[in-house]
Amino acid sequence: MVLGAAESPVLSFDVGGTDIKAGLVDARGTVLGMRRVPTPLDPARPGEAVLDRLAELKTELAAEFPEVPAKAAGIIVPGIVDSVAGVGVYSANLGWRNFPFTAEAEKRLGIPVAFDHDVRSAAAVEHTFGGSKEFNDVVVMVVGTGIAAAVFSGGKAVTAGGFAGELGHAQVPDPDAGPGSTGSTILEAVGSAGAIAKRYYRASGNRVNGARGVLLRAGDGDELAARIWADAVDALAFTICQCVNIMGTEAVVIGGGLAEAGDQLLEPLRTKVDGILDFQRRPQLIRAELGQDAGLLGAALNARALLGAAQ
Amino acid sequence: MVLGAAESPVLSFDVGGTDIKAGLVDARGTVLGMRRVPTPLDPARPGEAVLDRLAELKTELAAEFPEVPAKAAGIIVPGIVDSVAGVGVYSANLGWRNFPFTAEAEKRLGIPVAFDHDVRSAAAVEHTFGGSKEFNDVVVMVVGTGIAAAVFSGGKAVTAGGFAGELGHAQVPDPDAGPGSTGSTILEAVGSAGAIAKRYYRASGNRVNGARGVLLRAGDGDELAARIWADAVDALAFTICQCVNIMGTEAVVIGGGLAEAGDQLLEPLRTKVDGILDFQRRPQLIRAELGQDAGLLGAALNARALLGAAQ
Numbered sequence: 001m002v003l004g005a006a007e008s009p010v011l012s013f014d015v016g017g018t019d020i021k022a023g024l025v026d027a028r029g030t031v032l033g034m035r036r037v038p039t040p041l042d043p044a045r046p047g048e049a050v051l052d053r054l055a056e057l058k059t060e061l062a063a064e065f066p067e068v069p070a071k072a073a074g075i076i077v078p079g080i081v082d083s084v085a086g087v088g089v090y091s092a093n094l095g096w097r098n099f100p101f102t103a104e105a106e107k108r109l110g111i112p113v114a115f116d117h118d119v120r121s122a123a124a125v126e127h128t129f130g131g132s133k134e135f136n137d138v139v140v141m142v143v144g145t146g147i148a149a150a151v152f153s154g155g156k157a158v159t160a161g162g163f164a165g166e167l168g169h170a171q172v173p174d175p176d177a178g179p180g181s182t183g184s185t186i187l188e189a190v191g192s193a194g195a196i197a198k199r200y201y202r203a204s205g206n207r208v209n210g211a212r213g214v215l216l217r218a219g220d221g222d223e224l225a226a227r228i229w230a231d232a233v234d235a236l237a238f239t240i241c242q243c244v245n246i247m248g249t250e251a252v253v254i255g256g257g258l259a260e261a262g263d264q265l266l267e268p269l270r271t272k273v274d275g276i277l278d279f280q281r282r283p284q285l286i287r288a289e290l291g292q293d294a295g296l297l298g299a300a301l302n303a304r305a306l307l308g309a310a311q
Numbered sequence: 312m313v314l315g316a317a318e319s320p321v322l323s324f325d326v327g328g329t330d331i332k333a334g335l336v337d338a339r340g341t342v343l344g345m346r347r348v349p350t351p352l353d354p355a356r357p358g359e360a361v362l363d364r365l366a367e368l369k370t371e372l373a374a375e376f377p378e379v380p381a382k383a384a385g386i387i388v389p390g391i392v393d394s395v396a397g398v399g400v401y402s403a404n405l406g407w408r409n410f411p412f413t414a415e416a417e418k419r420l421g422i423p424v425a426f427d428h429d430v431r432s433a434a435a436v437e438h439t440f441g442g443s444k445e446f447n448d449v450v451v452m453v454v455g456t457g458i459a460a461a462v463f464s465g466g467k468a469v470t471a472g473g474f475a476g477e478l479g480h481a482q483v484p485d486p487d488a489g490p491g492s493t494g495s496t497i498l499e500a501v502g503s504a505g506a507i508a509k510r511y512y513r514a515s516g517n518r519v520n521g522a523r524g525v526l527l528r529a530g531d532g533d534e535l536a537a538r539i540w541a542d543a544v545d546a547l548a549f550t551i552c553q554c555v556n557i558m559g560t561e562a563v564v565i566g567g568g569l570a571e572a573g574d575q576l577l578e579p580l581r582t583k584v585d586g587i588l589d590f591q592r593r594p595q596l597i598r599a600e601l602g603q604d605a606g607l608l609g610a611a612l613n614a615r616a617l618l619g620a621a622q
Contacts, residue, residue: 080590137469137475139557151558153558154471158465159465160464160559161448162559163592164448166557166591167556167557169590170553170557171549173484177494183488238495241482242557245480246477246554246557247462247475247557248469248477279480280480281472281474
């Protein structure tokens with residue numbers, strides 16, 4: 001079989017806070033030469049350092065798979081991303097501000113580059129192929145160390161120049177608020193897997209194996225663990241209800257590490273959401289089907305769209 | 312001048328909780344024969360009673376302006392409205408559930424009917440002609456006795472089957488929460504003009520002239536009045552920041568009775584929003600330019616769109 005441009009693999013890079021995942025992704029979504037390397041952190045030139053590393057990865061993959069030269073690349077990053085302008089507007093963890101990713105990447109890679117947001121790209125794959133595909137008004141939340149999200153309205157991604165979907169930074173009631181405080185904190189500080197482990201350690205002095213460890217202890221009758229898990233559920237439910245009231249969200253897809261708790265997360269979350277809402281339509285709460293490679297697949301889909309448009 | 316169908320007036324009905332406003336609206340937005348009558352409330356047949364009254368109003372207006380027969384009508388109502396299906400899904404104040412407004416209205420009026428939500432229709436006029444027209448990601452809030460809103464994303468109205476824009480029912484921290492309570496209430500219970508007057512009366516026993524009276528007292532050094540005004544600002548700021556974090560909202564247009572406070576509302580609101588947000592883009596807070604007739608104009612625009620589509 002001769003591979004046409006539409007079938008030939010594209011380069012795909014999922015740039016995370018600690019690792020870069022890279023590979024060649026063919027039209028069927030098969031990843032060739034998948035590798036994971038540490039993300040270079042250079043405070044003086046954070047965007048350039050990442051792109052230099054991607055250029056090396058391109059050379060490695062080209063040497064490994066000389067028979068299928070990639071005609072386009074997809075790069076996804078966290079933070080605030082203006083995919084239309086091709087700019088990494090801001091990343092707290094990786095350090096860039098207004099870095100022209102598309103232009104700088106095309107210089108180094110020598111092929112067209114589709115630059116976009118990591119969670120929005122992964123969520124688009126989930127929303128196209130996963131459990132929420134029948135819904136038009138959807139929020140996809142990735143709840144791990146932090147919380148990121150992609151928002152869809154009327155079937156389309158809500159981007160707002162990269163500023164939409166900052167659910168992790170939305171205000172929620174602060175379960176640790178003392179009398180007289182403002183009483184609010186951000187969702188990520190209570191509802192993330194990272195926050196669950198951290199709050200349990202802070203309150204008990206006991207280190208556990210992340211949010212999963214806190215859930216296990218709660219199951220064994222540890223009241224502190226149960227309260228901290230319930231606080232996380234409350235905070236997630238609070239933010240889900242904001243989405244419902246503001247945008248009429250029909251379905252919320254939950255992925256990331258915390259979603260591994262399955263119904264131990266989703267069941268209390270449904271009860272809590274139902275208790276907060278009044279006349280409003282109840283959103284479906286759905287566990288993500290996305291695997292670890294959703295980012296790579298999303299970046300590849302973005303790159304493939306470039307090839308499609310060029311033909 | 313001979314009026315073509317595009318120029319001829321359309322019938323316009325703005326059905327509110329207490330009054331119906333009706334008139335013929337020409338292509339320039341001039342309202343002819345404007346009248347205001349009480350909204351009939353019939354618990355047994357709430358939708359039918361309203362439509363029977365609209366048919367009488369049509370007959371009156373036709374008798375008054377026989378030279379310009381209306382070729383279409385626009386009807387707007389509060390509550391949850393599915394404008395695509397032509398159904399009034401729910402109105403707490405007016406009492407209907409899943410009433411087929413478009414079909415029943417066309418039976419009674421004998422002309423094509425555009426049925427839609429009151430605030431979304433008025434907000435579309437504001438967003439098309441007012442201070443937010445340069446922005447794509449906009450929330451228009453009408454803050455009066457209650458709080459209603461219309462949400463725009465990427466320049467398009469977010470409808471979600473009529474369930475979007477329920478900002479008045481979004482959760483906010485409850486300033487009256489005692490220790491151990493859940494600590495939340497809904498925006499409308501703290502941030503509306505109605506709530507400001509009600510909370511002041513409840514705490515002081517003094518009746519004042521609505522939210523305006525509370526603001527006047529705050530200016531005269533009444534600390535309770537100042538605190539209740541500040542609570543409303545806090546609650547509005549909280550919800551505005553939810554919109555910013557979820558949808559990347561660029562501009563918030565505030566109309567309704569409370570907006571008459573002008574900078575006495577907008578200035579503290581800007582300060583509060585700025586204090587809550589971190590790396591996020593600050594939304595422009597803009598006072599609505601809409602007058603009392605925005606609903607009638609919005610309903611007329613909806614009706615005119617029907618005529619345009621039919622030609």
